[in-house]
Amino acid sequence: MFASLMNWMRDNNILPQISDTERQALEAGDVWIDGQFFSGAVDFDSIIKEPYDKLPAHEQAFLDGPCEQLLDMADAYKMQRTRIVPDEIMHFMADNGFFALQIDEKYGGKPFSTQGKSAVMAKITPHSGVLSSLVVIPNSLGAAELLGHYGTEAQKAHYLPKLANGEYIPCFGLTEPTAGSDAASIKAEGEVFRADDDSIQIRMNFRKRYITLAPIANLISLAVRLHDPDNLLGKGEDAGITVVLLEKGLPGLHIGDHHEPIGEFFANGPIVGRDVVVPVEQVLGGQDYVGQGWRMLMESLAGGRMVSLPATGISAMRVAAAATGAYSMVRHQFGIPIGRMEGVETKVGKMASLSYMFEAARVFGCSAVDHGVQPPVTSAIMKVYSTECAREVGTDAMDIMAGSAVMQGPNNILGRGYCSAPVAITVEGANIMSRTLMIFGQGATRCHPHAYHVVEAVEKNDTDAFKRSLLGWLKQFSLGILLTFIAGLTRGYLGVKAPRSVASDTRHYYRRLGWAARRFGLMTNLAMFFIGGKLKARGNLTGRYADIVAWLYIATATLRRYEAEGRRQEDRVLVDYGVQYALAQIQHAYEGLYENFDGALGWFFRTVGRIGIGVNPLAKMPTDQQANAAAQPLQRYDAQFLRLYEGMYLPKDTEVGLGRLFNAFQLYHEAEPVRVKIKDAQKSARLVRGKVDAVAEQACALGVISAAEYALLKSCQEACLRAIEVDVFTREEFVGQQPHGVTATGNGGQRPETETPLMQAADVA
Template identity: 45%
Template sequence: MLLLLQLTILSLVLLTLGFIGVSLWIWLIYGAIVLFTLQSPIWLWSLYAAIGLVLAIPQIRRQVLTKPIMKVIRVPKISETERAAINAGTVWVEGEFFSGVPDFERMNQAAYPEVTPELQTFLDEQVEQVCRMATDWEIQRHKDLPIEVWQYLKQERFFGMMIPVEYGGLGFSNFAYSTVMAKLASRSFIHTATVGVTNSLGPAKLLLNYGTSEQKEYYLPRLASGEEIPCFALTEPTAGSDAASITAKGIVFRDDDGKLMVRLNFRKRYITLGAIATLIGLAFKLYDPDNLLGKGEDVGITCILIPANTEGMILGKRHDPMGVPFYNSPVEGQDVVVSVDQIIGGVEQAGQGWKMLMQALAAGRGISFPASCTGVAKLVARVTGAYAKVRQQFGSSIGRFEGIEEPLARIGGLTYVLDAARIYTVGAVDAGEKPAVVSAIAKYQFTETTRKLVNDGMDILGGSGICRGPRNLLANFYTAMPIPITVEGSNILTRTLMIFGQGVMRCHPYLYAEVMAIETGDAIAFDQALWKHIGSIFRNTFRTLLLSLSRGYLASVPGNKSTKRYYQKLAWSSAMFAFLTDFLLIRFGGALKRQEKLTGRLADWLSWMYLSIATLRRFGAEGYKAEDLIFVQWAMNYSFAQMQQALEGILVNLPIPSIAKSILLSLVRINPLGTLPTDTQGSRVAQALQTTGEEREHLTSGIYLPKHPDEALGRLEQALKLCEQAEAVMSKVKQAIRAGQLPQGKVETSIEAALKTEVITKAEADLLRAAESARFDAIQVDAFTLQEYQGNGLQVPQFSTILAQKNVT
């Protein structure tokens, strides 16, 4: 009995030490206590002492264990371009999930920016004015922004939002820029494509970070005022996501005056604003056969500025991306000669282009895409909620049907998540972070999620969604959504290679240090990283076991009564994620990055953990608003369901025996991380989108809302308000019909009968008529004469001629 008690106590101590993670010395002491308790023989004590000596004394451990392990491990050679991508930016909160013990206090201390009075004024005046100047339909029809809009954008420094005031720009923070972009996106995709490229990846951003003082003083004021229209030429026919394989070539030489020049030949494509740019930023490989720069013959990838009027530049053509009329173009150059002084950052930065681009992309992916996608998502939420309330079928608003509630819930819940992650991410960038992995998560998840939300919106609108015209608010966004999916790297590669493939190397607490130590043969550095890594594996093994058994309840976490449970499940999720990551690293080694189906699922898991913490951070930072709780609950349940799906997908494909696989799968399905939101939760979100009030306003705040009822959204909003006001009156009429007081018939007939029998008053009858009139007007779709339709510049068959020739009436 005493032995059983001793073993129970030792087991509990073992589990506790493993769960909290203790130093090697504590484990050695624990082992000695076990031997003493069990009255172990001298030979076992001697063996234990020898093992303890080897493990505890670094000099002995390195000779006996670490160096032999170093000789056995084979790691793939990391190229300089891959190294630059891994080292780009910083590790932010994403690293917490790889540790298995996320520090939620640190995560919740991250900056959470708010709209300042100055920014609000700019949104209410300048941004509002841009949105008023042209509808998305007008821009689409004319295949360009109106000239007055171009002039206003230049006048109000929209192209220089991120350029400091001393250079003539607006000096906006990343958050301010993101907030402006979200509002512009809710009006037209063309606004964001045009304004976004001038403020994100382009000459201005690179000049700010790397340019010489002379380059900044000359170019930045011209870029801020719109005197120069920039573009950046990176992608080529044979170098898309693999941008390091660019073939654009520049050769250094001396001209007749002895000046150092670069002769460039290149062929680029998919370059936004390329056809109208006056200043081209170019990424190319620089060669210096005579070593005139003192950097060797193969200098490396370099970024340079080329005025568009330089001899040899070939501009003016444009691509037609899905019929969306923003400028996207090929850019070519044949024997283009410019001074080496045009290299961004001067000769000193020659060969540093890849590092510059990776760092700029790391921040840029986390700003422009989330802003644009959030604006679109909010518009979809606003439009579909109103339409679902206004549109009737079988005598009832379609928003009451459970089949419609389901996509409405996705739209509402995920819009809350997107806005939370947008603010969380740009807050970090403004605080000095350059979170490469988070930016890749943002690029992938925002574009993919918004595409799904637009699809849901189109399903809800039905026929109204597919008939293009000024009344249709979603069709052009539906057409445009594949574009951000492909920009700055295919989403497929972003998911499978960047988020986890590069993320694990960058964010894992020990992996990169181990790889670098093996490459350099540094046994001391490898020893320090390896044994900490092994300790981490032990800790995460115990945490995974105990948190799974307790369903996360053993985790010590922050939060109030409405959020604490979610933090516990996130701690549980992180422990399993870290444990499985290490298991797969041990199983596949350097070949793991080629297991793209597995890394894609790990990327999904990591992404939803990040989106979850962003959601919780927003809810807490905004004061735990009661009206937002329905969105938070739906969003967190949905997020854990996505993590569960990723986990099951990994376990199904683990390279382990089938019996073990079946047992593991059964356990995680019996004890899941989460399940999809309940129908009741979804119904609450769906109804909130259809109801005027704080929930709907807060969810969709910051987008452009036209006030005039002749505009599509203004008309829909007015109909929603009138239908809501008339709802109680209509209930009285329907109740009278059911009671037999009024005959069954058309709405107008019922209104007249109800008025005559004094079921309703004249004022109530007028309200019902106004609501029905507004409802009917709001659900109409655009129709054109043949001449009007052909006048849009669309090539359509001359049906009247064809029919006449066939003698058909």
């Protein structure tokens, strides 16, 4: 019976079909807490024990020392205008190990933890996109990482010290005109042949594009499809995708041209090769790794997606949130801070909670990688949803800061990041593809407790293994139906494993998340049973599944942070809004699933099921009161604000940009007691009615406030006015005939008599 069933499932494409490249992706990395979500049975007590690490002391010292110094040195606006990174900055980065965070000490490196690398990238990115690219590429997927894992001893000894000291600037050549998100379909070709001197060589022809750092790189890790017509390497005629190391200057290699990325400048361009010949020893890892390029990439990306792009997205989110919270208080309209208007306040509250949640997810995920877990599904979630939510937060920030955000110049805090948001969306696979194809498509098979075993058994025609795995699956499926029904009927009070070791005031969130996960496990099984091999074509459906598991992870990470940081009651407002928001996103995704589920169960879900989840929802969107409460931590310059946004670069120059805004915000907070005194005097009729600033002088004369308090209030008023000013350029500055200087408004109305000439520097543009 089982043999017949196995043959029927294979012949009718009941199970997902897995190609060789998909298999390598599925077998790369590890199943982490995402496996509990796909099974439908979540043990939150075990999840709360998962690591949530703090940075080691030496890494924190690097952030507080060299990182701060680098950003103090870097005039981000000048580099954006001139597309030049000064030599002194490049030398400083090389001398202080900014290129070496992925390299072992014995090769001259400064190895950092995953979280440490992520924190460095997060600190640098919002200040300067070009500096970010110079840190991200050498310290994430690329030559140093691949050499460290797979390189021969000779390759490591030659390349790693020169990568560490900046002598080699690396880039990774993967994307092509016809191979973007579907990177496995690359057409770059390498042909193995025997040269006249009897050595084995590779002749390559390729055309790569969108390669970050390519215009300034002198070491390329190139992915090619290797052909060996004479089987000189013993791997067959089609040896498969292979990574080859190329150095700049090879005959036939053309590198140095530029693309022009949207938004903030960074070096990016094409690489073209015509009959480029290298010895076979240039295969990364040597002959043993011929044909293993795709596996190497998948293994590196399994945890690597947790690092650079989430760091850049989340850092942009945090800076936008902090700046917007500050601006909402120093900018007044109709006699009140705009942050006290409900429409603005609601957006600020959402921004505050999302930045808290995603920072939690970043630290939680990086901690897992640092403890040896390489979770490809969770890493993909972090890449997709951190960059998407960063774009959403950036849009809200632009709406609130309005004219201050759309007028470009040294004082514009948001503009470059806002314009650059699509870059992160497209890198390492476009988000729309990762969401609709990868997260659930890979997760449903890889993270499910039984599915992959069943698929393997069918492919191997192993009846005994098929029987064991299928019976285990059917048992899990049957139990899932019962427990999901019970959980729904009792709103998670029964049918889910109740956590014992968590704060009592947040236990109800675990209950609802457990209920949501129960349903997700059941719905995953139904999709695989009733849609099966057609799932790949149902991108809208799989995208909704991805939304559910993503927000399950993000909400769980939020609760993990709350526990790890000592259950700070002042953070509860962010946790409350955030987890409620995540549950509402899960509810919305379930509604979409029910309305669009096809096959034999479609009618049931569209009618009975849809009515049921409408009457008995997981959650609704956060209330106005929750939004108001969540906004407050962003609208007070106090210890909580500084703690929540530690690790973010706070410029020391209080006359320009973010430094100017935060200076005004701090003064506004310090002057609040003075304003309270004046308002109380107005209420008691000691002072006339009117705006605080208008009656402050009279309040001082009458003794309501002291002379020192009056001076503080006046300094606050002046700082707030400066903080909302935008840049003004002379015609010569605007058209580029003169270098930009301190603008009239940015310098308190005083233009300097002389301009400092541009520093002679290395042109990386």
